[in-house]
Amino acid sequence: MRVKFGFVLIVVLVFGAQFAFAQSDKAVFAGGEFDPAALPEPVVFLPSAMLAAAADSDAAPAIPQSIRNNRYFQESQRLAALAHSSYEEGDYDASSEYAQEAVRYAELSDEYVALQLKIKEANDAIAAAKKRLDWVVSSGAAGQYPAECAEAQGHYETSLSARSSEDWDGAIAAAYEAVNVLAYIQGADENALPAQYTVRAWAVSKDCLWNIAGRPWAYGDPFQWKVIYNANKSKLPQPDNPDLIHPGTVLDIPNIKGEVRRGMWDSRKTYNPLR
Structure with missing residues (x-):
């Protein structure tokens, strides 16, 4: 480009506006209708994305090339080149x-770039939620945290449904909720005793506070039934009647000797007796 009389003018095609700046820093044009005939020569037409990349090269890798170099961007470059050549030929209209x-x-x-980045964020969040759920199951911790796993699974399914409906923000939020619910789970502790127990029918397991307290994974001592009773009074159908407990009630099993208790009692797991 030959510079005539040291005067260079750049016409920048910006998303939503056009600007023309002279070397003197005086704005010849900003917004509205663009009249190239009013501009001195020479003029350089540049898509704003090129200027942004030049101004901040560190930001460029944040947008994948396959997204940034989309068909709309390519067409804007082609049209900018035509605008430049038409100006050079004197065809200002x-x-x-x-x-x-x-x-x-x-x-x-x-708009396309923003949408594709949002879709990518949703897909990444959903993948992270699934990875966390799979890890909790594979680590053996799912049996100790059934409520948390069920809640996280619900959030995960909500995220999938939102993605199918192209509700990208909803998908992202639900996936993050799934991850957050499971965030504190560190895997199964083979030495941990259960912190909760779901009451079963008398015909199946003869469940009562006396018998539950006497089981090795609880206290191994039926006389400790009052510990369980005091911790769960508000859950009983008749709080003043420790003999009446209903199947399905989730009882908290407090620690009494500083033992580690975590999660729900799992019938498939073998527990070391409380010593």
């Missing part, structure tokens, strides 16, 4: 039309 179209396609590119 055509240059103005090309410039306006270049801006329109730049806006479409901006």
Whole structure:
């Protein structure tokens, strides 16, 4: 580019507006209708994405090339080049039309990039939620945390449903909820005793507070039934009647000797007796 009389003018096609700046820092044009005939020579037409990349090269890798170099962006570049060549040929009307179209396609590119990045964020969040759920199951901790796993699974399924409906923000939020619910779980502790127990029918396991307290994974001492009773009074159908407990009631099993208790009692697991 030859510089005449040291005067360089740059016409920048920005998402939503056009600006023309002279070397003197005086704005020849900003917004509204663009009249190339009013501009001195020479003029350089640049899509704003090129200027952004040049101004901040560290930010460029944040947007994958496959997304950034989309068909709208390519068309905005093509139109910007046509605007430039039309201006050089003195066809200012055509240059103005090309410039306006270049801006329109730049806006479409901006919208496309934003959407694709949102979709990617949703997919990444859902993948993270599934990875966390799979880990909890594979680590053996699911049996100790059934309520948390059920809640996380519900959030995960909600995220999948939201993604199917193209509710990207909803999918992201639900997936993050699934991860957060399981965040504190560190895997199964082979030495941990259960912190909770779900009452079963008398015909199945002869459940009563006396018998539950006497089981090795509880206290191994039926006389400790009052510990369980005092911790669960509010859950009983008749709080003043420790002899009446209903199947399905989740009882808390407090520690009495500083023992580690975590999660729900799992019939498939072998527990070391409380010593």
